[in-house]
Amino acid sequence: DSAKAVNAKYLVATQLPPDEHIAECRRLWEMTKVSLPEEAVTYGIGSDLGVKLHEKGKHEEAKVFKLAALEGRRRVLGNEHKDTLSSMTNMGNLLDDTGDHEGALDYYQQAVRVQEKLLGKTHPSTLNTIYNTGLTYQNGLKDFVKAEEMNRKALDGYERSLGKEHEDTKRCAHNLACLFQASEMNLKPKMATLVKEYPHLTSNWWVQTMLW
Numbered sequence: 001d002s003a004k005a006v007n008a009k010y011l012v013a014t015q016l017p018p019d020e021h022i023a024e025c026r027r028l029w030e031m032t033k034v035s036l037p038e039e040a041v042t043y044g045i046g047s048d049l050g051v052k053l054h055e056k057g058k059h060e061e062a063k064v065f066k067l068a069a070l071e072g073r074r075r076v077l078g079n080e081h082k083d084t085l086s087s088m089t090n091m092g093n094l095l096d097d098t099g100d101h102e103g104a105l106d107y108y109q110q111a112v113r114v115q116e117k118l119l120g121k122t123h124p125s126t127l128n129t130i131y132n133t134g135l136t137y138q139n140g141l142k143d144f145v146k147a148e149e150m151n152r153k154a155l156d157g158y159e160r161s162l163g164k165e166h167e168d169t170k171r172c173a174h175n176l177a178c179l180f181q182a183s184e185m186n187l188k189p190k191m192a193t194l195v196k197e198y199p200h201l202t203s204n205w206w207v208q209t210m211l212w
Contacts, residue, residue, distance in 0.1 A: 003039040006032055010045055018052065025049045029065075040083065043072035047087055050094075059098050066090050080118055082125075085111050089129055096132075101140030108133045122161040124168065130154040131172055138175075144183045151176045164198070173198040181206055 001009070006028060013024040025045050032042040050066035053059075070087035077084050092107035108129055115126040134150030137143045155176060158169035177194060180187040191210050194201065201207050 001031070001035070003036055003041050006036060006039075006045075007041045010041065010048075014048075018056075022049065022052050022056075025052070033068075037072075038076055040073070040076055043069045043076065043087075044083070046072065047083075047090065051090060054090075054094050054097070059094065062094055063091075063098075066094055080114050085114055085125070088114075089132070092129075092132065092136075096136050096140060099140075101136050104136050104140070105133060108136065122157040124161065127154050127157040127161070127168070130157070131175075134179075135175070138179055138182070144179060147179055148176070151179060170198065170200065173201065174204075177201050177204070177207055181210060 010025070010028055013021055013028065016024060025048055029042070029045050029049060032039065032045060036042045046065045047069035050062045050064075050069055053062035053065065066087065070084070070091055073081065073084040073087050088107045088111040092104040092111070094104075095101070095107065096104035112126060112129050112133065115123065115129060119126050130150055131154040134147050134154060137150060138147035151172060155169065155172045158166065158172050162169050164170075173194065177191065177198075180191045180194070188210055191207065195207065195211065202211075
């Protein structure tokens, strides 16, 4: 089948129930990796399989497909294509979820370098990767100093590009508050400053407790 015909079949597969979707993507992957190894659609299918298997908790199999998609996209599309960047962050997400936090950071940092160059430092995709980097430092490596650095960098970018009332900005502010609460350092002054900027955080009882 041509890439156009395969893409049409893939679009149909995306409308199927989850298990049928995965089964059809497996069939298309087995066909296209042999017949269309230089077409982007092949690695779109592989990436989709990796994401769906990750969601189902099949991490080892998901890793195989996500890596195949990343390697294929690097070869076919180049290291600076948006789909290649998506595969980098997908690998970071999977490794972080499976406890390989250093490996996750490596993929996130690779992606951020390219995203900052191509999209800019305040593009939502760039900021989302920075935010994920902060989560890895915070929840995975328990490096609260680096976590705060990444969270503040993301929060500053969200404020400038999306405004303080955007949900992504509020989410980032909430996570910074969680970081202050989780850290063993005395961060009451920092929490007070953050709450002054984001009063909605006081709806969390643990924020109020820190400020007493």
